[in-house]
Amino acid sequence: MIFERTEQHPGARLLLVLACLVVVVFGLKFAAPILLPSALALFLAILNVPLMIQLQRRGVPRPLAIALTMLVTVAIFGVILLLAVQSFSELQTQLPRYATRLQLLQQQWVRSLDAMTEFDLTSYFTPALTTDLLNPSSVVDFVGNMLGRIAQLVSTTFVILLILVFMLDEAAVFPKKFTYILGSGPDEHRMAAVVGEIQTYLGIKTIISLTTGLILGLWAYIMDLDFPVLLGVFAFLLNYIPTVGSIIAAAPAILLSIILHGTLGHAILVASGYVAVNTVFGNILEPNLMGRRLGLSTLVVILSLLFWGWTWGPVGALLSVPLTVVLKIWLEHTPDLAWVAVLLDKAPPDPAFVPAGPADIDIDAGV
Secondary structure (H helix, E strand, O other): OHHHHHHHOHHHHHHHHHHHHHHHHHHHHHOHHHHHHHHHHHHHHHHHHHHHHHHHHOOOOHHHHHHHHHHHHHHHHHHHHHHHHHHHHHHHHHHHHHHHHHHHHHHHHHHHHHHHOOOOHHHOOOHHHHHHHOOHHHHHHHHHHHHHHHHHHHHOHHHHHHHHHHHHHHHOOHHHHHHHHHOOOHHHHHHHHHHHHHHHHHHHHHHHHHHHHHHHHHHHHHOOOOOHHHHHHHHHHHOOOOOHHHHHHHHHHHHHHHHHHOOHHHHHHHHHHHHHHHHHHHHHHHHHHHOHHHOOOHHHHHHHHHHHHHHHHHHHHHOHHHHHHHHHHHHHOOHHHHHHHHHHOOOOOOOOOOOOOHHHOOHHHOO
């Protein structure tokens, strides 16, 4: 039979698995217009289900609980989007002034280096070259493309919220469906464990990212930088990407420090604040709250950033680590694929670790 022959030829089985993987990757990229809003709505649903369940347990009818949960979600993300769009609009008007300031600073630095050395560095940094490197129109075009992507994301917000409403409506029914399909055996408990760990990860990550954004936005205000709200939003979003995200989030603040204040000491002070906040939250607080099992190796973080960024664009890059962690949690609770989760982890698993059992998970808490 075909299955017996495949088992006898592991090479053919490997080729079959690789072929299926190519089909899945192509499907993810081709169906991005549908899958990306659905993934965003699913993450929001996982974060909002505990609030909706708490409202229902306090006697609030399910339609009203869904409406209140949606109201809280729309209020939070609406305020963030409104502040970010206003800051982007103001940034676009300030970009030519920033580019001119950068040109002047570069010329001053070149003259200072030329005075301290015997080389004539001004011949390597001619005004034409400086203008080409720091062309205001190019910078404006770059930010304009970024604004276009943000506008496209805002335009799909309605679709995301619509999907979220129906997901929240189904949240109370899904556990019963899973119980009917899987029965009250190990499969049901495994599904409950997966949902519980995903909720734990996304909840802790969102709270830490929000706190990081608030503190760094306040730090930007204290350091007299323009657009502290926008810098805080950047820090909030990019905190979902470990290591790489904190570096990318600090770059605009350091650049603004150099443009506005023109001193290396001020830029170092700004960078020190970013390093301190990300060290405390990213390397101390977050691992202690989540535990080692919900971490990823640095190589996996980089590869997931490249893969999901290529598959789903900038939004996919922001969701790269949460998507990979969700996949890792699911793999950990799938016996024949648990070895893949070990490869994604930071270090080999602790032999004393025992996965969450039926007594540790409430099946009604999941989607």
